Amino acid sequence: MRSFLPLALALSANSVTPPISGLAGMPLGTAAPGESAYAGATARTVKAVIDYTRWPQRHDPLVLCVAGPVLHAARLGGIRLADGRQVERRNVVPLVQALGGCHVLYIGQVPISSQRQLTAAVRGKGVLTIAEADPAGTSEAVVSLTYQPGALSFRLNIDAISRSGLRIDPRVLRISQGGA
Secondary structure, three states: OOOEEEEEOOOOOOOOOOOOOOOOOOOOOOOOOOOOOOHHHHHHHHHHHHHOEEOOOOOOOEEEEEEOOOOOOOOOOOEEOOOOOEEEEEEEOOOHHHOOOOOEEEEOOOOHHHHHHHHHHHOOOOOEEEEOOOOOOOOOOOEEEEEEOOEEEEEEEHHHHHHHOOEEOHHHHHHHOOOO
């Protein structure tokens, strides 16, 4: 049985490190011409999740692979983490054989069956998986983004976290359960 924890993010566009105590009720902000209204919120959310994730080995740069067509990932390039590391964006086809060297896998608008193949291929290999088009969490990604009118939140899949080989700061898990 999968365990999911909803989590609404409230990140300031200017924050260097995401505030742990205020992770609820984030407005979307402004969008550049031609990009999704959720692009900025998506980038801040992905950055925050990465900032609070620990890999078995430190990677610099951290490679974020974007698989398939995306709607809200326009600002995922050029992310710099709180510890100074750069996140390098790489666009890949949504096929298992294209995932080599990925530390973060952002899965775009691909069918759930393909999302499940991608998450299964990296399970236990220290890859953080984030699904853009799976609000129900059936892809078995660690993070499933949920887009609502005027807000962005995400769900954590506790089972996927435990099988990933990664550690996510327990304060994020506590907040997602409604604690402070």
